[in-house]
Amino acid sequence: MMAQYMALKARHAGTLLFYRMGDFYELFHDDALVAAEVLDITLTKRGKTQGEQIPMCGVPFHSYEPYLAKLIKAGHKVAICEQTETPDEAKARAKREGRPASKALVNREVVRIVTQGTLTEDNLLSARESNFIACLCAVSGAYALSWMELSTGSFFVQPLLQDDINSALERVAPQELLVPDKIEVSFDPALNITRQSATLFHSDNARKRMEAIYDVQALDSLGDLSRAEITSCGALLDYIARTQVGKMPYIAAPQKVTSQASLQIDAATRRSLELTRTMNGERKGSLLACIDKTVTPAGARALQASLSSPLTDIARIKRRLDYIECLMQETPLREALRDHLRAMPDMQRALGRLSAGRGGPRDLQMIASGLAIAETLRGFLQSVPRCSEVFGSLLSCIQSAPALTDLQDTLARALKEDPPMLARDGGFIAKGYHPKLDEFKTLRDDSKKIIAKLQGEYQQDSGIPALKIKFNNVLGYFIEVTSKHADALMQNPDTYIHRQTMANAVRFTTTALADLERDIAIASEKSLALELSLFDDLLARCTAQSDAISLRAHSIASLDMSAGLAQLAIENNYCRPQLDDSKAFAIEGGRHPVVEASLKAEGQSFVPNDCDLGSAQRLWLLTGPNMAGKSTYLRQNALIAVLAQMGSFVPASSAHIGITDRIFSRVGASDDLARGRSTFMVEMVETAAILNQATDRSLVILDEIGRGTATFDGLSIAWACVEHLHEVNRARGIFATHYHELTALTEQLDALSCHSMAVKEWKGDIIFMHHVESGAADRSYGIHVGQLAGLPKAVINRAKSVLDLLQSGEKSNALQKLADDLPLFNISAENVPEASELERFLDDLDPDSLSPRDALDMIYKIKNLHTQ
Structure with missing residues (x-):
């Protein structure tokens, strides 16, 4: 047995081998050590090798999936090894091969390799998020990225420039990335990368693989794919075939994605804007979580895909906006659609499991139910003439x-209302669907009634009321009559066959009774075998319609996304944006959707702001104190642009946006220690990417460029960046800064205008108005913000005196004066004030020793001390 294990393990190096032994999956040697630690299960021993005991652990076969999920989440790959024959079959094979049956070893084979990117089971996946596996390769200097979701069969491919690789990977967010082992690309350390031999990335082999899978003579029918794109797709399909051990699930033909078709958002901007994940990696608090009003898992995944890749095609954007507007105006229709969508099963993933050979009767039921609900939804849309016209293209799908x-009719007739999850258990075919199966089930479940009925028939036929059908372990079922009635049956030997004569009774059988006995004995076995055969037939019917089912499922997901965005717009008073080919960016009453939702939950309101980056003032210089809302304002305008181009209504009173090709956001400070980059280096790398890539159709938001270095260095860098954005990139943008010297640039740069966050001063304190107004701020109020943050009073006072000296006009002597007057001891003393009488009284007080009367007296005494 161990030799068999070692041979299988050698063929699947790099995986943890789940070796099936009866009702358990066992792991040995190093696999057992790893699994026992990750799963926190008992480590035992089994046998010895080279004098050393073999470590072993195991997990139950019937409940292995939670253990599998833990191992996959920990970054391991798992090879599932099953027994491919029964012990009896193994013994029979041994006899045929001339070996002792007692030493027969059951054959085992790896039937599947499970990785993070190849999951299909519902309990291993997040229902509302896609689980992509991707493949990146280069052919003659040309790069291509392909990615698919095995659980739904969705498949995409995109040509890339090397500089755009990490942005694309951030957008797709694959759970696993396949690359050639010697590819010269620097990847994010957080990516789960599977390196493959370069020999697996051969374009001719990739082409043949695709032609075989899609059953085409040439790939022209799949679109105009380059060698790099074909190689990437073929290598990914080859990996899927190897991990699924030859059983290819349903995978749609690859859809080609081009950079020009979508709004380009680089990795840094995507993180800065927190589109689908916050800076902490959580979904909660992201824009996606804020706008997600979908009621189906597939709709949630469609929303995430749309948000991750906003459009640049005005016609497609307007079609999505038309869907939303129609559903906003037709409230009864929208509510009816959403009510029925809540019952919509996840047909995409059900079809994925069925085609991968891991589906069951419940997945068939999901297909049947989904098709029926889709028909109902279609009827609703067609019942409203305006919506029937607006949703014409979706209705056609x-x-x-x-x-x-x-x-749909076949599945509805064939399946019980609540079928079991696994086909192997049987009991899922409805009564009346297959007459022979009904017979088997009747025999299995109602044998006593059938025997009683047959006994009555024989009594009537023979005229012997005392005739009985009995059973024993020797004869099985038999007919028994008294000796005086035996002659009547003996006269009809063609029907009644003599079996046994007793002292007082005679026993007979009939051909019908013998057949019935045999049928009863094997009814359960035949019932299950026939049900499994019928399951295979229903499975084949479903998979034959994979493309049509998938198209319908994707269309329903789009409908759910539109209905959810309509609900979002109504609940939050969003407006329909106007999009065109101009370079306008005019937002009235804009709000930050996530911050607004957070404030709304606390019973507070968000202060809306306008933004007009028209040609006369396409670049704004935004000044004002920290905590006044600059970063929120910067991000909200970028998010409004993203929402508009994904085809959503936006949080504003009105919005006119000329199509944007790229959005860049450089907001917030962080380092990248994994790559040896300081905070300032990260800032400069991201700023360089913006200045090198932004065009006159881009939207750029920059916050405090140059703050990470010396004052004059930082000012110089910020100054040059503003000039470059204005004169070279000519992009629409907002540049937030504390360098008030930059306001002088408005005299030289005609499209640069100054704006600031409004602040009110009241009795020495400041009040943040969170409102953007024209003109530059007169100062940054940094000391006031420090005071609000709780800096010690001595520090605040010292900071004020330092600031007064620096602003006194004696800057040449200011530093020396400050150095000569360091009030360290004064500050120290000031920070430790003498305890008050009230504080001393409270320190000496023992509450547990007080009676109710004493406690009341103490309250009066505390009040008196406080008023002194």
């Missing part, structure tokens, strides 16, 4: 098709 109607 879910219109009735004879093949799908037949499939």
Whole structure:
């Protein structure tokens, strides 16, 4: 047995081998050590090798998935090794091969390799998030990225420039990335990378693999794919075939994605704007979580895909906005759609499991239910003439098709209302669907009634009321009559066959009774075998309609996304944005959607602000104190642009946006210690990317460029960046800064205008108005913000005196004066004030020793001390 294990392990190096032994998956040697630690299960021993005991641990076969999920989450790959024959079959094989049956070893084979990117089971996946596996390769200097979701069959490919690779990977967010082992690309350390031999990335082999899978003579029918794109797709398909051990699930033909078709958002900007994840990596608090009103898992995944890749095609954007507007105006329709969508099963993933050979009767039921609900939804849309016209293209994807109607009817007739999850247990075919199966089940479940009925028939036929059908372990079922009635049956030997004569009774059988006995004995076995055969037939019917089912499922997901965005717009008073080919960016009453939602939950309101980056003032210089809302304002305008181009209404009173090709956001400070980059280096790298890539159709938001170095260095860098953005990039943008010297640039740069965050001063304190107004701020109020943050009073006073000296006009002597007057001891003393009488009284007080009367007296005494 161990030799068999070692041979299988050698063929699947780099994986943890789940070796099936009866009701357990066992792991040995180093695999056992790793698994026991990750799973926190008992480590035992089994046998010895070279004098050393073999470590072993195991997990139950019937409940292995939670253990599998832990190992996969920990970054391991797991090879599932099953027994491919029964012990009896192994013994029979041994006899045929001339070996002792007692030493027969059951054959085992790896049937699947599970990785983070190849999960299909519901309990291993997040229902509302996609689980992509991607493949990056280069052919003759040209890069291509392909990615798919195995659980739904979605498949995409995109040509890339090397500089755009990490941005694309941030957008796709694959759970696993395949690359050639010697590819010269610097990846984010957080990526789960699977390196493959370069020999697996051969374009000719990739082409043949694709032609075989999609059953085409040439790949022209799949679109105009480059060698790099074909190689990437083929290598990914090859990896899927190897991990699924030859059983290819349903995978749609790859859809080609181009950079020009979507709004480009680099990795740093995506993180800065917290589109789908916050800086802490959590979904909660992100823009996605804020706008997600979908009611189906597939709709949630469609929303995430749309938000991750906003459009640049005005016609497609307007179509999505038309969907939303129609559903906003038709409230009864929207509510009816959302009510029925809540019952919509995840057809995409059900089809994925079925095609991968891991589906069950419940997945078939999900397909049947999903097709039926889709018909209902189609009827709702068609019942409203305006919506029937607006949703014309979507309706064409879910219109009735004879093949799908037949499939839906067949599944509805074939399956019980609440079938079991696993086909192997049987009991999922409805009564009346298959007559022979009904017979088997009746025999299995109602044998006593059938025997009683047959006994009555024989009594009537023979005229012997005392005739009985009995059973024993020797004869099985038999007919028994008294000796005086035996002659009547003996006269009909063609029907009644003599079995045994007793002292007072005679026993007979019939051909029908013998057949019935045999059928009863094997009814359960035949019932299960026939059900499994019927399952295979229903499975084949479903997979034959994979493309049509997938198209309908994707269309329903889009409908759910539109209905959810309509609900979002109504609940939060969003407006329909106007998008065109101009270079306008005019927002009235704009709000930050996430911050607004947070304030709303606390019963507070958000202060809206306008923003007009028209040609006359396409670059804003934004000044004002920290905590006044600059960063929120910067981000809200970028988020409004993202929402508009994904085809959503936006948080504003009105919005006119000329299509943006790229959005860049440099807001906030962070280092990148994994790559040896300081905070300032990260800032400069990201700023360099903006200045090198932004165009006159881009939107740029920059916050405090140059703050990470010496004052004059930082000012110089910020000054040059503003000039470059204005004169070279000519992008629409907002540049937030504390360098008030930059306001002088408005005299030289005609499209640069100054704006600031409004602040009110009241009795020495400041009040943040969170309102953007024209003109530059007169100062940054840094000391006031420090005071609000709780800096010691001595520090605040010292800071004020230092500031007064620096601003006194004696800057040449200011530093020396400050150095000569360091009030360290005064500050120290000031920081430790003498305890008051009230504080001393409270220190000496023992509350536990007080009676109620004493406690009341103490309260009066404390009040008196406080007023003194």
